[in-house]
Amino acid sequence: MTGLRGSFRHGPWIERDRAMITIWPVGGPAVLPQATLSDQGYKGRVYQTHGVATDDFIRLGKEKVEGTVLAAGPMLVIDDIPADDPIKKVAMTYINAYQKQFGDRPATFGANTYDSGLILQRAIPAALKAGKPGTEAFRSALRDTIEREREIVGCQGVFNMSPTNHNGMDERARVLVVVRQGKFRLLTD
Numbered sequence: 136m137t138g139l140r141g142s143f144r145h146g147p148w149i150e151r152d153r154a155m156i157t158i159w160p161v162g163g164p165a166v167l168p169q170a171t172l173s174d175q176g177y178k179g180r181v182y183q184t185h186g187v188a189t190d191d192f193i194r195l196g197k198e199k200v201e202g203t204v205l206a207a208g209p210m211l212v213i214d215d216i217p218a219d220d221p222i223k224k225v226a227m228t229y230i231n232a233y234q235k236q237f238g239d240r241p242a243t244f245g246a247n248t249y250d251s252g253l254i255l256q257r258a259i260p261a262a263l264k265a266g267k268p269g270t271e272a273f274r275s276a277l278r279d280t281i282e283r284e285r286e287i288v289g290c291q292g293v294f295n296m297s298p299t300n301h302n303g304m305d306e307r308a309r310v311l312v313v314v315r316q317g318k319f320r321l322l323t324d
Contacts, residue, residue: 154179154180155179155180155181155182156172156177156179156180156181156182157181157182157183158181158182158183158184159184159186160186160187161184161186161187162186162187162189162191162192163189163191163192163195165183165186165187165192166192166195166196166199166200169181169183169196169199169200169203170196170199170200173199174199180202180204181200181202181203181204182203182204182205183203183204183205184205184206185205185206185207185208185211185243187203187205188205188207188208188211188242188243188244188312188319189242190242192314193314193317193318193319196314197317200314201314201315201316201317202313202314202315203313203314204311204312204313204322205311205312206309206310206311206312207243207309207310207312207319208243208246208290208291208292208308208309208310209222209223209226209291209292209307209308209309209310210222210226210229210230210243210246210290210291211243211310211312211319212310212312212319212320212321213226213227213230215320215321216310216321221288221293222288222289222290222291222292222293222307224288225253225288225289225290226246226290226291229241229246229249229290233245243290243291246289246290246291247291249289249290250289250290250291250292250294253287253288253289254281254284254287254289254294254296255277257280257281257284257287258277258280258281258284259277261276261280262274262276262277262280264276281296282296282297282298282301284296287303291304291308292304292305292307292308292309293305293307293308310322
């Protein structure tokens with residue numbers, strides 16, 4: 136099998152002097168290829184996706200995932216985000232409520248649902264003026280209102296949706312993160 140830049144026919148499957156590699160699995164299983172690279176003597180930079188943004192990734196990978204770089208939402212490293220960043224206030228509200236209810240700090244994935252709730256809180260009052268929930272008028276008004284709303288600050292970013300962009304997030308929704316001393320930290324160097 137031939138990759139973009141090299142062959143996977145003969146082991147090891149990655150060249151030891153490669154400057155970097157990206158690994159695409161999510162969660163705990165993403166540790167295995169990275170640990171294998173480490174065991175084979177790979178010293179280059181390893182990039183992962185936001186799918187590894189869990190404590191299990193670090194717990195399972197230990198020192199073999201040190202230095203891993205990933206792009207993630209700011210909530211993952213909220214303690215490193217400046218106090219004047221509007222995302223920090225919203226994320227801390229969610230984190231504190233979650234900790235009070237469940238005793239642990241939440242994974243970042245639940246914040247996506249929380250952010251959806253914030254968007255709906257802004258849009259539902261206008262949609263209710265157009266029709267009853269469940270009707271076509273309500274659904275259309277809900278969509279139209281969400282597409283018009285601006286600067287909805289959530290745990291994971293600031294939302295500005297449109298008819299052609301139903302994600303609505305911009306550069307404020309991602310930060311570069313590194314695993315340093317067994318923790319996810321904002322990458323500053």
